[in-house]
Amino acid sequence: MRLQVKGVSFAYGSAPVLDNVAFRVRAGETLGVVGPNGSGKSTLLRCLARVLRPRVGTVLLDGKNLASLRGREIGRCLGYVPPPGTGQAFPCTVLETVLHGRRPYVTWGVSQHDLAVAAGALGYLGLTGLAERQLNELSSGQRQKVLIARALAQEPEVFLLDEPTATLDIRYQLEVLALIKDFVTKQGRVAVFVLHDLNLASRFADRILLLGEGRICAAGVPNEVFTPENVRAVYGVDAVVTETPWGLQVTPVAPVGAPAGEEVTEGPKAAVRP
Ligand SMILES: Nc1ncnc2c1ncn2[C@@H]1O[C@H](COP(=O)(O)OP(=O)(O)OP(=O)(O)O)[C@@H](O)[C@H]1O
Numbered sequence: 531m532r533l534q535v536k537g538v539s540f541a542y543g544s545a546p547v548l549d550n551v552a553f554r555v556r557a558g559e560t561l562g563v564v565g566p567n568g569s570g571k572s573t574l575l576r577c578l579a580r581v582l583r584p585r586v587g588t589v590l591l592d593g594k595n596l597a598s599l600r601g602r603e604i605g606r607c608l609g610y611v612p613p614p615g616t617g618q619a620f621p622c623t624v625l626e627t628v629l630h631g632r633r634p635y636v637t638w639g640v641s642q643h644d645l646a647v648a649a650g651a652l653g654y655l656g657l658t659g660l661a662e663r664q665l666n667e668l669s670s671g672q673r674q675k676v677l678i679a680r681a682l683a684q685e686p687e688v689f690l691l692d693e694p695t696a697t698l699d700i701r702y703q704l705e706v707l708a709l710i711k712d713f714v715t716k717q718g719r720v721a722v723f724v725l726h727d728l729n730l731a732s733r734f735a736d737r738i739l740l741l742g743e744g745r746i747c748a749a750g751v752p753n754e755v756f757t758p759e760n761v762r763a764v765y766g767v768d769a770v771v772t773e774t775p776w777g778l779q780v781t782p783v784a785p786v787g788a789p790a791g792e793e794v795t796e797g798p799k800a801a802v803r804p
Contacts, residue, residue: 532557533578533688533720538587540570540577547573549744551587555737557718560711562725562735562752566765570744571724572613572692578722579610579690591687605634609686611677613724614670614697624668624676625661628652631683651679654709656702671697678706682713689714689721695730703727707734732756733777740764752778762786 533555540548547570555561563571576582578589580596589596591607599607609631622630628651632644652658655675665673674697681689689710695703707723711734714721725731731738732752740748740755742764748755756778761769770781 532592533722534590534593535578536588536590538574538577538584538589540573540582540584542573547744548577548584551741551744551746553739553746553749555720555722557720558715559736560714560721560723560734561737561739562723562731563739563741564725564728564731565741565747569741569764571741573744574741575610575690575692575722575724578688579608580604581610602634605684605686607687608690609681609684609688610690611674611681611692611694613692614674622665623661624657624663624665625652627665627676628657628679628683631680634684647685648679648683651682654682655679655706671699671702674698675702675706682709687719689719689723691721691723693724693726695725695727703730710734728756728761728780729777732780756780 535551535553538548538551539546551570551574553561563574565571573582577584578596580599583597591599596607625648628648629640629644631651632640632648636644649658652661655678657672657675657679660668660672665676668676674694678691678694681691691710694706698706707730710721710723713719723735725735735752737750738748738752738755739746740760747764748760756771758769758771761767761771761780761782765782766786768783768786770783772779772781
């Protein structure tokens with residue numbers, strides 16, 4: 531399954547938010563969408579998830595216009611996890627919520643296979659012991675894991691995850707992104723995730739899209755995108771970028787224009803101001 535975004539522009543009313551955004555994600559690839567607050571990341575993901583309709587441009591899945599998908603086909607193609615804190619927690623148990631991810635496949639009743647897939651997703655996220663708990667009685671991180679488990683149970687062609695790790699502890703930040711990357715790579719699917727953590731993005735995204743004010747400022751593999759110049763230009767932050775065995779380490783040092791006293795006085799200064 532290949533995702534192709536062609537010239538997408540979007541405005542809330544008269545306020546433009548996305549301007550001519552275009553990119554492709556190949557089967558088996560993960561794309562990390564990064565950028566400052568308000569740069570349009572969530573809006574882009576909502577356009578891909580069909581929550582919003584782009585004013586201009588098209589989104590194609592294997593050449594098929596996303597706008598033409600109907601009914602169950604949408605659920606089989608797109609697994610969308612909204613950012614933490616979005617919407618109400620319904621009066622459902624954890625298991626019921628995850629089973630809801632099987633809805634695009636269920637014809638008459640829930641099958642043993644559906645139950646096994648849901649149980650597997652609960653197990654991956656360490657939620658098995660919480661299966662009978664009410665969703666609205668969970669912590670925000672636990673609730674986020676349930677929504678990720680529901681997307682996993684959905685086995686979609688394209689995962690769309692908006693800040694999936696924002697409320698997760700460091701263990702599950704690594705586990706969730708590794709799990710999705712592994713699934714996508716092995717099954718030839720696609721994942722697009724919005725992340726604020728540039729280090730996680732560098733580690734788990736094959737390619738990066740750096741958004742600034744609704745436009746693509748840089749795109750490519752992490753080494754091409756996460757340069758001190760790009761971080762400075764888009765975030766207004768001086769940063770040190772170092773290579774580690776686990777991907778790039780982007781260390782924000784100081785906002786551009788900060789008083790001299792707030793800057794680092796030791797370390798690889800040459801990388802901060804090349
Ligand atoms: N429902 C809405 N109605 C009007 N304007 C909106 C709406 N949602 C978002 N916006 C505006 O659109 C712009 C992009 O918002 P968006 O949520 O896509 O940014 P983001 O990059 O995801 O930001 P953040 O990192 O803060 O989550 C912002 O200026 C925001 O104020």
